[in-house]
Amino acid sequence: DVQLVESGGGLVRPGGSLRLSCAASGFPFSTYSMNWLRQAPGKGLEWVSSISTSSDYIYYADSVSGRFTISRDNTKNSLFLQMNSLRVEDTALYYCARFDGGRSSFGLWGQGTLVTVSS
Amino acid sequence: DVQMTQSPSTLSASVGDRVTITCRASQSISTWLAWYQQKPGKAPKLLIYRASTLEDGVPSRFSGSGSGTDFTLTISSLQPDDFATYYCQQYNTYVYTFGQGTRLEIK
Numbered sequence: 001d002v003q004l005v006e007s008g009g010g011l012v013r014p015g016g017s018l019r020l021s022c023a024a025s026g027f028p029f030s031t032y033s034m035n036w037l038r039q040a041p042g043k044g045l046e047w048v049s050s051i052s053t054s055s056d057y058i059y060y061a062d063s064v065s066g067r068f069t070i071s072r073d074n075t076k077n078s079l080f081l082q083m084n085s086l087r088v089e090d091t092a093l094y095y096c097a098r099f100d101g102g103r104s105s106f107g108l109w110g111q112g113t114l115v116t117v118s119s
Numbered sequence: 120d121v122q123m124t125q126s127p128s129t130l131s132a133s134v135g136d137r138v139t140i141t142c143r144a145s146q147s148i149s150t151w152l153a154w155y156q157q158k159p160g161k162a163p164k165l166l167i168y169r170a171s172t173l174e175d176g177v178p179s180r181f182s183g184s185g186s187g188t189d190f191t192l193t194i195s196s197l198q199p200d201d202f203a204t205y206y207c208q209q210y211n212t213y214v215y216t217f218g219q220g221t222r223l224e225i226k
Contacts, residue, residue: 057213106163
Protein backbone atom coordinates (compact mmCIF):
# COMPACT_ATOMS: atom_id res chain seq x y z
CA ASP A 1 0.00 0.00 0.00
CA VAL A 2 1.07 3.58 -0.64
CA GLN A 3 1.27 5.15 2.79
CA LEU A 4 3.03 7.35 5.30
CA VAL A 5 3.11 6.41 8.97
CA GLU A 6 4.24 8.90 11.59
CA SER A 7 5.51 8.07 15.07
CA GLY A 8 7.34 9.66 17.96
CA GLY A 9 4.75 12.04 19.33
CA GLY A 10 4.01 12.39 23.01
CA LEU A 11 3.90 14.66 26.03
CA VAL A 12 6.92 16.87 26.65
CA ARG A 13 7.69 19.76 28.97
CA PRO A 14 8.31 23.27 27.61
CA GLY A 15 11.95 23.55 26.57
CA GLY A 16 12.16 19.83 25.90
CA SER A 17 12.92 17.89 22.75
CA LEU A 18 11.22 15.26 20.64
CA ARG A 19 12.07 13.46 17.41
CA LEU A 20 9.32 12.52 14.99
CA SER A 21 9.66 9.84 12.33
CA CYS A 22 7.71 9.09 9.20
CA ALA A 23 7.97 5.72 7.44
CA ALA A 24 7.09 5.71 3.76
CA SER A 25 6.07 2.70 1.71
CA GLY A 26 4.60 1.81 -1.66
CA PHE A 27 6.22 4.59 -3.71
CA PRO A 28 9.75 5.70 -4.70
CA PHE A 29 10.45 7.78 -1.61
CA SER A 30 13.78 9.15 -2.84
CA THR A 31 12.13 10.88 -5.79
CA TYR A 32 9.77 13.06 -3.77
CA SER A 33 10.22 16.18 -1.70
CA MET A 34 8.81 15.59 1.76
CA ASN A 35 7.22 17.86 4.31
CA TRP A 36 6.02 18.21 7.86
CA LEU A 37 2.82 20.07 8.55
CA ARG A 38 0.88 20.54 11.75
CA GLN A 39 -2.57 21.31 13.05
CA ALA A 40 -3.14 22.69 16.52
CA PRO A 41 -6.27 21.39 18.27
CA GLY A 42 -9.34 22.90 16.61
CA LYS A 43 -7.22 25.05 14.29
CA GLY A 44 -6.17 25.12 10.67
CA LEU A 45 -3.25 23.62 8.79
CA GLU A 46 0.28 25.04 9.05
CA TRP A 47 3.24 24.02 6.92
CA VAL A 48 6.32 23.42 9.10
CA SER A 49 9.24 22.29 6.96
CA SER A 50 10.25 20.76 3.65
CA ILE A 51 13.23 18.81 2.36
CA SER A 52 14.20 18.09 -1.22
CA THR A 53 14.92 14.65 -2.61
CA SER A 54 18.65 14.71 -1.85
CA SER A 55 18.40 16.99 1.18
CA ASP A 56 19.98 19.82 -0.81
CA TYR A 57 17.16 22.25 -0.15
CA ILE A 58 15.58 22.62 3.24
CA TYR A 59 13.04 25.22 4.32
CA TYR A 60 11.31 26.08 7.57
CA ALA A 61 8.38 28.16 8.70
CA ASP A 62 9.47 31.21 10.67
CA SER A 63 7.66 29.83 13.71
CA VAL A 64 10.05 26.85 13.98
CA SER A 65 13.24 28.07 12.30
CA GLY A 66 16.25 27.59 14.54
CA ARG A 67 14.46 25.07 16.76
CA PHE A 68 13.39 22.28 14.40
CA THR A 69 15.54 20.24 12.02
CA ILE A 70 14.16 18.16 9.16
CA SER A 71 16.12 15.25 7.70
CA ARG A 72 15.59 12.13 5.65
CA ASP A 73 17.19 8.74 5.04
CA ASN A 74 16.44 7.56 1.53
CA THR A 75 18.00 4.16 2.22
CA LYS A 76 15.37 3.57 4.88
CA ASN A 77 12.47 5.44 3.25
CA SER A 78 12.21 7.63 6.32
CA LEU A 79 11.64 11.27 7.17
CA PHE A 80 12.46 12.88 10.50
CA LEU A 81 11.77 16.03 12.46
CA GLN A 82 13.99 16.89 15.41
CA MET A 83 12.16 19.37 17.61
CA ASN A 84 14.11 21.27 20.25
CA SER A 85 13.22 24.11 22.63
CA LEU A 86 9.58 23.11 22.40
CA ARG A 87 6.92 25.65 23.34
CA VAL A 88 3.32 25.29 24.43
CA GLU A 89 2.27 26.70 21.06
CA ASP A 90 3.98 23.78 19.29
CA THR A 91 1.21 21.51 20.59
CA ALA A 92 -0.39 19.99 17.50
CA LEU A 93 -1.02 16.94 15.39
CA TYR A 94 2.04 16.64 13.15
CA TYR A 95 1.56 15.26 9.65
CA CYS A 96 4.13 13.92 7.25
CA ALA A 97 3.17 14.70 3.65
CA ARG A 98 4.53 13.99 0.20
CA PHE A 99 4.80 16.94 -2.16
CA ASP A 100 3.75 16.02 -5.68
CA GLY A 101 5.71 18.41 -7.88
CA GLY A 102 3.61 17.87 -10.98
CA ARG A 103 0.54 18.79 -8.95
CA SER A 104 2.29 21.39 -6.79
CA SER A 105 0.37 20.05 -3.82
CA PHE A 106 0.45 17.57 -0.96
CA GLY A 107 -0.89 14.43 -2.54
CA LEU A 108 -0.26 11.91 0.24
CA TRP A 109 -0.58 12.44 3.99
CA GLY A 110 0.05 10.29 7.03
CA GLN A 111 -2.46 9.95 9.83
CA GLY A 112 -0.48 12.26 12.10
CA THR A 113 1.26 12.00 15.45
CA LEU A 114 0.23 14.15 18.40
CA VAL A 115 2.75 16.36 20.17
CA THR A 116 1.64 17.92 23.44
CA VAL A 117 3.86 20.50 25.12
CA SER A 118 2.72 21.15 28.66
CA SER A 119 4.10 21.55 32.14
CA ASP B 120 5.03 35.43 2.69
CA VAL B 121 1.87 35.00 0.66
CA GLN B 122 -1.23 35.20 2.86
CA MET B 123 -4.36 33.26 1.94
CA THR B 124 -7.80 34.48 3.00
CA GLN B 125 -10.76 32.13 2.72
CA SER B 126 -14.42 33.02 2.96
CA PRO B 127 -16.77 32.28 4.45
CA SER B 128 -15.38 30.71 7.62
CA THR B 129 -18.56 28.71 8.06
CA LEU B 130 -21.18 27.83 5.49
CA SER B 131 -24.54 26.21 6.22
CA ALA B 132 -26.16 24.44 3.32
CA SER B 133 -28.51 21.59 2.45
CA VAL B 134 -28.07 18.44 0.43
CA GLY B 135 -28.48 19.32 -3.22
CA ASP B 136 -27.36 22.94 -2.83
CA ARG B 137 -24.69 24.54 -4.98
CA VAL B 138 -22.01 26.14 -2.82
CA THR B 139 -18.97 28.26 -3.50
CA ILE B 140 -15.96 28.90 -1.29
CA THR B 141 -13.52 31.66 -2.15
CA CYS B 142 -9.82 32.05 -1.50
CA ARG B 143 -7.82 35.22 -2.04
CA ALA B 144 -4.04 35.47 -2.16
CA SER B 145 -2.16 38.53 -0.94
CA GLN B 146 -0.19 38.56 -4.20
CA SER B 147 -0.44 36.83 -7.53
CA ILE B 148 0.21 33.09 -7.41
CA SER B 149 -0.72 32.31 -11.03
CA THR B 150 -2.59 29.00 -10.71
CA TRP B 151 -0.43 27.51 -7.98
CA LEU B 152 -3.39 26.71 -5.78
CA ALA B 153 -4.77 23.51 -4.31
CA TRP B 154 -7.93 22.65 -2.41
CA TYR B 155 -8.22 20.04 0.33
CA GLN B 156 -11.10 18.44 2.19
CA GLN B 157 -10.69 17.41 5.81
CA LYS B 158 -13.11 15.41 7.89
CA PRO B 159 -12.93 15.19 11.71
CA GLY B 160 -10.12 12.97 12.90
CA LYS B 161 -8.76 12.45 9.39
CA ALA B 162 -5.86 13.81 7.38
CA PRO B 163 -6.61 16.31 4.62
CA LYS B 164 -7.41 14.93 1.19
CA LEU B 165 -6.35 16.63 -2.03
CA LEU B 166 -9.34 17.59 -4.19
CA ILE B 167 -8.03 20.04 -6.80
CA TYR B 168 -4.58 21.16 -7.88
CA ARG B 169 -3.29 23.85 -10.20
CA ALA B 170 -6.47 25.77 -9.35
CA SER B 171 -8.79 23.75 -11.57
CA THR B 172 -7.55 20.19 -12.12
CA LEU B 173 -9.53 17.52 -10.33
CA GLU B 174 -7.48 14.92 -8.47
CA ASP B 175 -8.04 11.32 -9.57
CA GLY B 176 -11.10 9.80 -7.96
CA VAL B 177 -12.66 13.10 -6.86
CA PRO B 178 -16.31 13.41 -7.91
CA SER B 179 -17.03 15.75 -10.81
CA ARG B 180 -19.42 17.83 -8.70
CA PHE B 181 -16.28 19.50 -7.35
CA SER B 182 -14.69 22.18 -9.50
CA GLY B 183 -12.12 24.92 -9.08
CA SER B 184 -11.41 28.11 -10.93
CA GLY B 185 -9.36 31.28 -10.77
CA SER B 186 -5.89 32.63 -11.33
CA GLY B 187 -3.75 35.39 -9.99
CA THR B 188 -5.21 36.27 -6.60
CA ASP B 189 -8.83 35.10 -6.66
CA PHE B 190 -9.95 31.49 -6.62
CA THR B 191 -13.13 29.53 -6.03
CA LEU B 192 -14.10 26.00 -5.09
CA THR B 193 -17.60 25.02 -6.18
CA ILE B 194 -19.63 21.98 -5.25
CA SER B 195 -22.45 21.73 -7.75
CA SER B 196 -24.86 19.57 -5.75
CA LEU B 197 -23.98 18.89 -2.13
CA GLN B 198 -23.97 15.28 -1.00
CA PRO B 199 -24.02 14.09 2.62
CA ASP B 200 -20.36 13.05 2.34
CA ASP B 201 -19.32 16.62 1.46
CA PHE B 202 -19.93 18.13 4.88
CA ALA B 203 -16.38 18.79 6.03
CA THR B 204 -13.79 21.55 6.32
CA TYR B 205 -12.12 22.84 3.16
CA TYR B 206 -8.71 24.52 2.87
CA CYS B 207 -6.96 26.30 0.06
CA GLN B 208 -3.16 26.17 -0.15
CA GLN B 209 -0.75 28.18 -2.25
CA TYR B 210 2.51 27.11 -3.79
CA ASN B 211 4.27 30.12 -5.21
CA THR B 212 7.32 30.26 -3.03
CA TYR B 213 9.11 27.79 -0.86
CA VAL B 214 6.79 28.68 1.99
CA TYR B 215 3.45 27.00 1.60
CA THR B 216 0.50 28.72 3.20
CA PHE B 217 -3.06 27.64 3.80
CA GLY B 218 -6.29 29.52 4.12
CA GLN B 219 -7.90 29.42 7.54
CA GLY B 220 -10.50 26.90 6.41
CA THR B 221 -14.20 26.86 5.60
CA ARG B 222 -16.42 24.61 7.67
CA LEU B 223 -19.33 23.34 5.58
CA GLU B 224 -22.27 22.47 7.85
CA ILE B 225 -25.61 20.87 7.31
CA LYS B 226 -28.42 23.41 7.45
